[in-house]
Amino acid sequence: MSFVPGLGIAKGMALTMRRFFAPKATIQYPETAPDIAVRFRGRLQLLYDELGNVKCETCFQCAMACPVECIDMGGFDTIGRFHVHWGAAEQYAERREKSALRKSGRPVPDPAYTHFDAIDTAPIDAILEKYDWDQAQMLAILAAIQDVYGYLPVAALKKVSQVSGAPYALIYGRATYYSHLRFEKPDHTVAVCRCTACLMAGASRIARSLGGALGTEIGQPPAGGVALEQLPAHIPGAASPLVTLDGTPQPRLTATAAAALGRTLAGGPVA
Amino acid sequence: MSFAVRTWDGMSSRARLLAIFIPAAIVAAVVTVLAIVLLGPPFLDFLGANMPLVRFVVAAVAILLLTVPTAFVLIYLELKVIARMNLRVGPNRIGPWGAAMSVIHGLKVLSKEDFAPTGTDVTVFTLAPVVTYMASVMSLLVIPFAPGLFGQDFNIGLLFFFSMGGLTVVGLLMAGWSSFNKYSLLGGLRSAAQIISYEIPLTLSVVGVIILAGSMSMNRIVLAQSGSVLDWFVFKQPLAALIFFIAATAEANRTPFDMTEADSEIVAGFATEYSGMRFGFFFFAEYVNVFIVSALTATIFFGGWTAPFNWPWAYNLNWFHPLSIGILGWVLIVANVVLIGTVLFAIAARLIGGREWGLWDAMGLGFLFLLVAVAGLVGTAGFIAFDWVAGLVWFMAKTYFFVITFVWMRATLPRVRVDQLMGFAWKWLLPASLLNLFVTAAAVIITTPGGAR
Incomplete structure (x- = not known):
């Protein structure tokens, strides 16, 4: 159809005129109450994305923002392995559970802390003192904690939050953001030295084949309980290329042997 | 002591x-x-x-007083009609169906501080809304509402109207200039450019009508259209009517040409620095302008107060003339109808509705109902008896048709860009109105026996 001047205007005017006589969308609130269940308090459910995964990342921002601190969150972190918790333990369900326990005469566990292994927090105090409890130094603090424990225990993050005053959600968010921070103690740590001598001897090739076999990379989170790292310094007297397994220097590896080692550690078939 | x-x-x-x-x-x-x-x-x-002088003063005062309820009604219409077109309900809390909303708006504006920012030229700043408002009121003077019901019948009525329309620009420029604000100044100049540009096709489109009617007097133009619907100038000058309507939309600063004070934009054009009743006067003037422009469209192209068809039965009521029973007779009839009707209504409501209806509720509702009915009765009698009542009814019906069209357009059309706005005026409307004028003049010369003088 060719262009007719004014046709669009006519169509628009017709639309508005139809709307003039159409039923109205307004609900006259005080007179007409919407049909809502008596105890409805808004949408108390977590939403799912199109793949069926829960959209909640357990970031605790809602719990932090809640002015009356009524939001109590427990859940798994984004990787889906660790229980995280926000808020006082004594929420309604837990309180009821606890009173039932008391009546039963059995010992009462603290549900907020049973999920973590107890750790020795003395190193954390030292680290925080070194950084003057400064929240702006959080990345360095977390890195230092990971150096001490080999990973970031959730109890340690809680301790940092309590002592330094930084919100737990911020610490947790930062810890999950940087890929070199991890929450899990790896079963094995494979470290590749990348000093000049080792690089000359093919350390890069070895790191690549190890990473391919393990399904991870240097600087990435562990895979299958095995972490791949870079040795901070060459061990004096060790032969290049130097690869350590849990701190023990391995005999000289070729790329093929490194891949075989990686597959062994990852639990796959040994080629 | x-x-x-x-x-x-x-x-x-x-x-x-x-x-x-x-x-x-x-x-x-x-x-x-x-x-x-x-x-x-x-x-x-x-x-x-000094009867002419007295008549003029009374008419001027009446028109000045008329503008206020007119503006209120128009604002209410706009709120309500646009709301319905947006699938909303619109104002419905204050007064019956929210009808007192615009009055409350007016009171609110009145109660606000009369504020002039630092650096303004206070005299000009204060006078600007008055000039704009008075220009609108003066334009109303020449509009014939009904036979014998007009402010003043100038023989140059249309010319007077357009000159008063031009005075609006002065008010806007004064507002923009005196505000001591570059945005206000730009807005004032922008609106002046728009209004002056559209004044030319507006005026030229009417010249064809003036040629056909042979007069610039509004009454003559209306009388030239008396007869049936086919005598309306909209059928003799369709292009002129279209151009006039478009240009009038721009003159009244209505959507889609409301660049002047585009209310959805951050800076309110020439009215940026205005608040309180000074601002209110600008907006009163805008709504009065809408009324004027609608009235003018109805007058020039749609027959003004003439009925669209003859009422053979209305004016030949030999068996009954409303004035034959006298004023006292009407008062007695009205009073008795209201009283007896109220009681009858209340009794009927009690009989039908039973205990659901409180006695006083029924009486009050009956009274309102009867009041409306009697007002309709009296209005009908006036419509039959006085041709000015009939003329006023027709005039208002036509005018409010165009008022609602303006509101309708505002609910529908998006705002045009400034350059499109000016380009449309100069490249399309002006040539089209010149063409219309040329064709009209040629047709008159050809059809006049012996040629036009």
Whole structure:
């Protein structure tokens, strides 16, 4: 159809005129109450994305923002392995559970802390003192904690939050953001030295084949309980290329042997 | 201490008020009576001797007073109609169906601080809304509402109207200039450019009508269209009517040409620095302009107060003429109909509705119902008896049709860009109106026997 001047205007005017006589969308609130269940308090459910995964990342921002601190969150972190918790333990369900326990005469566990292994927090105090409890130094603090424990225990993050005053959600968010921070103690740590001598001897090739076999990379989170790292310094007297397994220097590896080692550690078939 | 002072001290405040008010009222009444007796006859003589002047003053005051309810009605219409077109309900809390909404708006604007920012030229700043408003009111003077019901019948009525429309620009420029604000100045200049540009096709489109009617007097133009629907100038000058309507939309600063004070934009054009009643005057003027432009469209192209068809039965009522029973007869009929009708309605409501209806509820509803019915009755009688009532009804019906069209357009059309706005005026409307003028003049020359002089 060719262009007719004014046709669009006519169509628009017709639309508005139809709307003039159409039923109205307004609900006259005080007179007409919407049909809502008596105890409805808004949408108390977590939403799912199109793949069926829960959209909640357990970031605790809602719990932090809640002015009356009524939001109590427990859940798994984004990787889906660790229980995280926000808020006082004594929420309604837990309180009821606890009173039932008391009546039963059995010992009462603290549900907020049973999920973590107890750790020795003395190193954390030292680290925080070194950084003057400064929240702006959080990345360095977390890195230092990971150096001490080999990973970031959730109890340690809680301790940092309590002592330094930084919100737990911020610490947790930062810890999950940087890929070199991890929450899990790896079963094995494979470290590749990348000093000049080792690089000359093919350390890069070895790191690549190890990473391919393990399904991870240097600087990435562990895979299958095995972490791949870079040795901070060459061990004096060790032969290049130097690869350590849990701190023990391995005999000289070729790329093929490194891949075989990686597959062994990852639990796959040994080629 | 004298007796008077002691008495005054002993009185309560209410007693003091009464002690002042009662003697003052007596004195005022005596003075009024004396003034009427002594000064009344010469004053009436003076008025009688200057009848045209008196008529003009009364008409001007009446039109000035007319603008306020007109603006209120238009604002309410706009709120309500646009709301319905947006699938909303619109104002519905204040007054019946929210009808008092715009009045409350007006009171709110009145109660606000009359504020002039630092650096403004206060005199010009204050005068600008007055000039704009008065220009609108003056334009209303020449519009014939009904036969015999107009402010003044100039023989140059249309010319007067367009000159008053031009005065609006002065008000806007004054507002923009005196605000001491570059955005206001730009907005004022922008609106001046728009209004002046659209004034040209507006005026040129009407020239064809003037040629056909042979006069610039509004009454003559209306009379030239009397007869049937086919005598309306919209059928003789369709292009002119279209151009006039578009240009009038821009003149009245209505969507889609409301660049002047585009209310969805951050800076409100020439009105940026205005607040309170000065701002209110600008917006009163805008709505009065909408009314004027609609009235003018109805007058020039749609027959004004003439009926679209003849009423053979209305004016040939030989068996009954409403005035034959006299004023007293009407008063008696109206009073009795209302009273008896109210009681009858209440009884019927009680009989049908039973205990659901409180007696006073039924009486009140019946009274309202009967009031409306009697108003309709009296209006119908007036419609039949007086041709000015019929003319006013037709005129208002046509005018409000165009008012609602303006509102309808505002609910529908998006705002045009400034350059498109100006380009449309100069590249399309102006040539089209010139073409219309040329064709009209040629047709008149050809069809006039012996050629036009």
